Amino acid sequence: MSTLVKFILFTAVAFISAAQANQVAYVTNDLKIHVRSGPTDGYRIKYFLLAGDAVTLNGEAENGYQPILDARGRDGWLEAKYVSPIKGAKIALSEANQEIQRLKSSHKAQVTELENRIANLSSLAKKAATSQQTISKLQTELNSVKQQNDLISGRFKQETFFAGAVVVLVGVILGIVFGRATRKKNTGWS
Secondary structure, three states: OOHHHHHHHHHHHHHHHHHHOOOEEEEOOOOEEEEEOOOOOOOOEEEEEEOOOEEEEOOOOEOOEEEEEEOOOOEEEEEHHHEEOOOOHHHHHHHHHHHHHHHHHHHHHHHHHHHHHHHHHHHHHHHHHHHHHHHHHHHHHHHHHHHHHHHHHHHHHHHHHHHHHHHHHHHHHHHHHHHHHHHHHHHOOO
């Protein structure tokens, strides 16, 4: 192999190792894992980790064991097959349920306010319907009163016309009667 290819491979391995260091990972589901003092089964057990515990990867894996630091800052070696960069389903489900509860409680006030607004709108709709019925009833009464007013006004005009006609007729009759009486006096024939 050429020197350039060796350099590229060496750089890539170093970069991957550096990327693995200080990376957060999780203990896989439903397990209680032994954390050992070295990278084989021959080393003593220092402490235990439970499924879902977060650990920080602390270097390159050796003999199938990954050096880690737990949340308390304790170091040790954990079998690499029990380390995952993804939270386990049990943990993810628990976090999702917590988020749902948080969202429900934070939106509870908004839901209550919307329910109150809906109740108020329902009440206003009932009042609007009642008001519309009252308006319709009042418009019907107004039309009836207008018709009665027109009828009374027509009767008044008719009665006024007849009263005026009677006055004119009486005036004509009186004019004829008194007009002849005064003419007779002036003629001197009687």
